[in-house]
Amino acid sequence: MSLPPGFLDEIRNRVPISRVIGKKVVWDLRKSNQARGDWWAPCPFHQEKSASFHCDDQKGYYYCFGCHAKGDAISFLREADGMEFMEAVKLLAAEAGLTMPEPDPRARERTDRRTRLLEVTEAACRWFRLQLQTGAAAEARDYLVRRGLDQAALDRFEIGFAPDSRTALTGALRDKGFDDALIVESGMAARPDKGGAPYDRFRGRIIFPIRDGQGRCIGFGGRAMDPNARAKYLNSPETPLFDKGRNLYNLGPARAAVAKGQRLVVVEGYMDVIALARAGFEGAVAPLGTAVTEDQLRLMWRVSPEPVIALDGDAAGQRAAQRLIDLALPMTGPGQALRFVILPPGQDPDDLIKAAGPGAMGALLDQARPLVDLLWSRETEGQVFDSPERKAALDKRLADAVARIPDERTRAHYAEELRRKRWELFGGSRRGDWKPGKRGGAAKAGRPILPVPATASDPQAAGTLLEGASLLICALRPELIAQEETRLERLTPADPNRAALLFDLLGQTQSPAGARGLETLRRDAHLGLTPAVIDAQDTETVAAILTNLLDRLEAQRAIGAELARAEAEIQGEADEGLTWRMQQIARARHRAERPELEGATDLNEDREALSAQLSQFIDGQIWRKPPRR
Template sequence: MSLPPGFLDELRNRVPISRVIGRKVVWDLRKSNQAKGDWWAPCPFHQEKSASFHCDDQKGFYYCFGCHAKGDALTFLKEADGLEFIEAVKVLAAEAGMQMPEPDPRARERSDRRSRLFEVTEAACRWFRLQLQTGAAAEARDYLARRGLDQAAEERFEIGFAPDQRYALGQALREKGFDEGLIVEAGISARPEGGGQVYDRFRGRIIFPIRDGQGRCIGFGGRAMDPNARAKYLNSPETPLFDKGRNLYHMGPARSAVAKGKALIVAEGYMDVIALARAGFDGAVAPLGTAITEDQLRLMWRISPEPIIALDGDAAGQRAAQRLIDLALPMTGPGQALRFVILPAGQDPDDLIKASGAAAMGALLDRARPLVDLLWSREIEGQVFDSPERKAALDKRLADAIGRIPDEATRRHYDRELGQKKWALFGGGGRRPGKPGQGGRKPGAARVVAMDSSLPGEDLLEGASLLICALRPELIAAVEGRIERLTPRDENRAALLFDLLSHSDSPAGQRGLETLRADAHLGLTPSVISSQDADAVAAILNNLLDRLEAQRAAGAELARAEAEIQGEADEGLTWRMQQIARARHRAERPELESSGDLNEDRDALSAQLSGWLSEEIWRKPPRR
């Protein structure tokens, strides 16, 4: 439908955006300035307690500083209520008291025909509901009772029954005055390919009505009562109302539940959704008999920024998860994430809730895994990484996968997360490592061999570096590659390093941390490692690592030089020794410059750290 120039501008000017949005949010009046049309509220598009959602009546726009949702009043109506553009325009026009422009005759004709198709599907829904109460539906009622559905559940989900009769529904609808062509177009009846009388598409099946986001019946799903039926589930065909790849079962109620703080849970089938909703998980939806499509993913993200995909614990559920990884990666980014729950083998949500209760399902949902975990599991499952070529192949597969992510920041975080997983996997020489002290190699053993001798100050520099990383874990990402190369000879320090890089918390790592705290030269540590400016702390950390790397490089070069000396040193060897000295000097900050004496070096470093560290804050456990 085309709109005349200026119509939308007039529409937006007449209705303050805060009036449209105010029906969905509770304004924070302490933060808002009503006189200036400046409004703040918790965002209706993602779960939060703070008021990060800003609405500006003067500009006519909203923006969320948390999930970055933005737009005008029409955008809000489309995103919050799932309306099509022209439907949002009609809602806003009614609010403004403006008359909608008359559409062209063909557009009006199409709109009228859709309205009649909706009348057909609603009439069929009522007919199916009535049939469930007849004698012919006794077996269907028994089946529903065995599945734990009472009459209240049947009414809530409008469950019906299609008797095993070839013409019953079509005849009933024609008697109500519906045209046979409309009945066929709505997908209720079908024409034989060779011609002849149209017949009912759904026969001998329990019927589940499928409604769109506005609650209108767009089609049906039917479960066969005959165990020998060719298709256990049958959905409506593609019609002007029904596109199975662009809709979700139970979408309207789920969207309302998510707006009230519930999680959006994507199950596999109708009965799973019904079981979840009856157990209190009202934000449950399901695709319509197919694998999840791109359009369905976008629809989910319009409802919630982080849907939970709850898949059956069978082989089909595992395959569905693998397909979804490849579908979602090119679409994922801030505000568009997925989490996964893989149910116990042989169980679907309905089975689990019946066997173990809603609490068991809730516990699984609380432990839902991010998409990056599923990607990692897929790429290493059944693999042995006992050669450089196999490790390189894994690197390539992972790089190809995350290279499809369009958002640069998300790509970077995926790369970092997968890097940590690879470090944990390969840190033990190509097999999954145990934690230090439990039979596995120490972190970094596959990458770096520690030197037999340590130059003065190495132990101090290493300890201070680990200490800062433990207190300020947010700094680790920037120096991850450098601290991976640390090779602590002390087992507890090695365990602490492993914990820092793998986000774990082992007793040995805690012992390493406590040892560093008790060190006489590090005990003066940061009053401000936990509160000082991050750039200042990062500068100290990088300087410590610079010095440590320079000392170790110098030690290695000295060892090689000693082996090369044959008689008197030549000019080349002399030049290399000069370069060693210069490299080490560049790594030394003037205020930390070593005098060559271990005690003086320790005192200089302690003095530098103690200027901004406090014993009280230092004694608190590190944030993780």
Template sequence: MSLPPGFLEELRDRASLSQVVGRKVIWDNRKSNQGKGDMWAPCPFHQEKSASFHVDDRKGFYYCFGCHAKGDAISFVRETENVSFMEAVEIIAREVGMPVPKQDPRAQAKSDKRTQLAEVMEQAVQWFRLQLRTGAAGAAREYLAKRGLSEKAQAHWEIGFAPDSWQGLWDALKAKGVEDDLIFGAGLAKPSTKGGRPYDTFRGRIMFPIRDARGRAIAFGGRAMDPNDKAKYLNSPETELFDKGRSLYNVKDARAAAGRGQPLIVAEAYMDVIALHGAGFEGAVAPLGTAITENQLQMLWRIAPEPIITLDGDAAGQRAAL
């Protein structure tokens, strides 16, 4: 069957090759470096005592310097389990919790919609960035300056501002011809329950784009400017792009930093990650909720064998760590 564009790439992103291969081999711990995803073992495809079978967990490929077997997680499952390509895909998808699309036209339509949603999210990133330069964002700029964020840092993190208006982003996206269902589907606006116009999800907040391991903008986190706001931090609702329990703030750059040997540090919130990065700790991430989920723990362990948990010492931070 034909799979929608992007599905296999996301499956390979979620699946840890070392975990898939690790069920069939015994790693040579003297030769392997788990922190860098550099793993060695005797080859499962031919008889040998030396560890000539190499797994590059970060790139997602294996290669045997003895028999020259090579491939990715899917080909490994195919060869070791003697199954078809689609059966191997289904085995790995079940392990990482990804439903395999059915063979019908709607699968392609769903993939196309995800691409469209990602494009709308990028438009929102740019719009929020522009709003940070307006007069309405004076207090937001002042707050960021007090927190030590230079304009260069703000640009690096793509920090923006959501004005305290009901339809600011909605009107901007509609003016560009974006369809209603895509704005709703991206979690950027909500329909009125009183029969009025749709309203923006984020209002009166400093905006932090949340990107996935591929670098796509999938959600936003917004910090309230009003100290009396009940929700100091507000995340996007879950969408076809955004699964809060499977996402980490700054995961793409942190994974690259960990690959260079930097420690993986789990902080409480966006500003903590940014502060750590500014202090030279580029391998910092933050969960996007009140607790670290099992899926997030798996993501962390795939990046580094010993992530450092530095959540706040208050009750909320302790609950999140537990």
């Protein structure tokens, strides 16, 4: 029966979801906000004492933070009371005081036809199961025994057998009163291209029934017993019942297991699902002989917000993971994440469980990696980034991938995580080609040991006031780091504690060395006013200070490099013109470093003047940005 547009929305508007769910739960009134329609209770789908089940009247949805059950009032009635869709709609319509619409004759006809097709597939399922007990299925039974399936497993998954006969199933279905047109439409038989009597689609195969989320048999998968068969696995064709891109094998039992707290684990084949379920991982599903589709992803997310994709460790499994990255990125967001497990090479879940037991599989699932890790691995593994162009190409690929994520917050977190990974990959090269273990140390807990750059012997570099002020401002106002991150990454502090502080700021980490660097800056008498001044100002003002400081640092670096080049070009005795040129470069560098402080003659005066300048800027008296060079 089809429903007119807006009918379900009218039901939702008239019947608050809390009224439907409130008949099954006891609300926690201390945690709930009744005026806002915000309700909390212990979850009715799994045993718990705390109120982790949330119901929102305004949105019309519920969600459990414990077992991840979610949906609207209709799905609640279907899950909690086992109602069919239309049964739940009728109950809610009565509660809302609405009259159910008259059935559409064409819709009734389609429903009746679908019901008849389901009768065909259910009859075929029973027939296949009977055939597994016959003499013709001896080889199939031996194969299933070798795969470790006992009678309980065969019964649980309704495994059957299709004999190598052209018309055995078709004849059996005719005997039950089904006509040829219905048998062909159900996918149980096919017609020859040149016409003639229908013939059985499944022949000489072990049969796996495929049921939808409501437990109805919608199709079959068949594994060939003949090693020379053109297709090892064969699925039902597309029918009014079966769309292989929109269904998952073992969906109904897996959904029930996930509601009780198990993980949703997505594997490649029927036997993998059976092996996992028998080992205790009952939330296992599999796509139906194809790569995962968008519809299947959405179906997974309706069951669990974070499915675990467990792929075989062979080349095909790796390729499947790469395709899934591109498919999932434009769909990922809050409540729609993926984690990945790549099995050891040459093993599938069945092999691993047999070889090492369920504990080994559980350990792998516990270590499942997020989607961002696989994206990073895909773009970096096996590649050498020994030139600016290669690094820029990596940056572009990552930026293009992140740009495909629709949710702004998720996109920002991806960018942040990828920046951290990039820092770990390239951070050492900005510190003298550092590598783990170099200079007498090794990386600990994923954090590189920062070597002392060669400039540490230069007292002026070690005591750079602008650098210290920039780092202190970033430590006091970390929200400004993102807008100046690229420029901060180019800093190369000579002092190891400052270097560690910079690494902590960019990577959002904490280290003893970084803490020492921050404390040193806080205690600096000439920067002592900075914390008090900065804490009292608005973000825009402090951002302007930080930008100006970094402008000066870049100008200082650029003119210093020019001066060094000029000095290197001197050959022979310097004439008057070259001497004048050197003086002008030195004066330009001094003006770039301290445009307002040309009268300062020593380091102490410069420090005092810089502190005074910061203070005056806060009062709006001075601040002149030097030109970028």
